[in-house]
Amino acid sequence: MNLNGRVAVVTGASQGIGRACALELAKRGASVALVARNQQKLEEVAAEIGGGPAAPVRARVTPADIENEDQIKAVFKALIADFGKIDILVNNAGIARDQLVMRMKRADWDAVLNTNLTSAYLCTQQVISPMLKQRWGRIINVTSVFGQMGQAGQANYAASKAGLIGLTMAIARELGSRNITCNAVAPGFIETAMTSVLSDDLKQSALKMIPLGRVGTPEEVAHCVAFLASDEASYITGHVLNVNGGMLMG
Numbered sequence: 001m002n003l004n005g006r007v008a009v010v011t012g013a014s015q016g017i018g019r020a021c022a023l024e025l026a027k028r029g030a031s032v033a034l035v036a037r038n039q040q041k042l043e044e045v046a047a048e049i050g051g052g053p054a055a056p057v058r059a060r061v062t063p064a065d066i067e068n069e070d071q072i073k074a075v076f077k078a079l080i081a082d083f084g085k086i087d088i089l090v091n092n093a094g095i096a097r098d099q100l101v102m103r104m105k106r107a108d109w110d111a112v113l114n115t116n117l118t119s120a121y122l123c124t125q126q127v128i129s130p131m132l133k134q135r136w137g138r139i140i141n142v143t144s145v146f147g148q149m150g151q152a153g154q155a156n157y158a159a160s161k162a163g164l165i166g167l168t169m170a171i172a173r174e175l176g177s178r179n180i181t182c183n184a185v186a187p188g189f190i191e192t193a194m195t196s197v198l199s200d201d202l203k204q205s206a207l208k209m210i211p212l213g214r215v216g217t218p219e220e221v222a223h224c225v226a227f228l229a230s231d232e233a234s235y236i237t238g239h240v241l242n243v244n245g246g247m248l249m250g
Contacts, residue, residue, distance in 0.1 A: 001230040004029035007083045008229065009076075011066055011123060012093035014041035016192035017142060020218035021090050022059070023048060024226045030088065031058040033079050039063040058083075066093045066119040067111075076126035085134060088229045089127045091120035091164070092142040096194060098153045109156045116160035117167070124171060128180075137180035138229045141168050142221070145188040145244045161186075165240055172238030181237035183228045188244025190216045211246035 147161025
């Protein structure tokens with residue numbers, strides 16, 4: 001899965017799955033633009049990747065509010081001017097604001113939908129033109145098992161992640177004839193900052209649902225993202241790759 005010479009953009013790259021994806025893509029030879037709000041954390045990821053302007057692999061820190069359309073447009077314009085192209089887009093940025101539907105505030109619904117779903121649509125729009133010109137592209141959306149099976153207290157999160165699956169399939173149909181693939185990765189219970197705050201009881205109940213008997217790691221998700229970004233996955237599009245330890249099958 002050689003990605004030498006490729007240019008990748010990873011949103012939500014400051015921690016968790018996004019960080020792991022950025023490191024894995026760089027390890028396989030891609031230069032990576034790191035997009036998230038927290039500049040300090042992005043710089044830490046960039047330092048792990050290493051590589052200066054003359055290096056074969058570069059890491060560019062690109063702080064931005066992924067909910068802000070103007071900032072997204074400015075970021076991608078600058079990246080295309082800098083790198084000359086964008087080959088791979090990983091729409092990973094995501095937040096959770098859990099609450100039962102009857103108590104959920106509209107602001108929490110909007111924030112989760114805007115960050116998890118609308119940002120993916122906006123970022124995808126920005127890469128379509130350069131990908132069409134080069135007739136090669138990989139768009140990978142990080143969804144969730146809860147976008148497939150639902151979760152009490154996460155109506156906003158589940159809706160946003162289910163929406164990503166529909167967006168993935170629509171884009172795959174629109175762009176497939178131009179050698180641009182669009183796929184999704186659906187992680188299950190992964191050990192990240194988002195899941196670390198959950199109670200031990202909830203974690204134990206989740207483990208009982210996982211045939212492999214353990215939580216996953218961000219790196220295990222990143223390996224799948226790297227595969228979908230590679231030439232080895234050239235005949236796969238519109239697919240949702242489950243990375244959930246068997247939590248959901250079928």
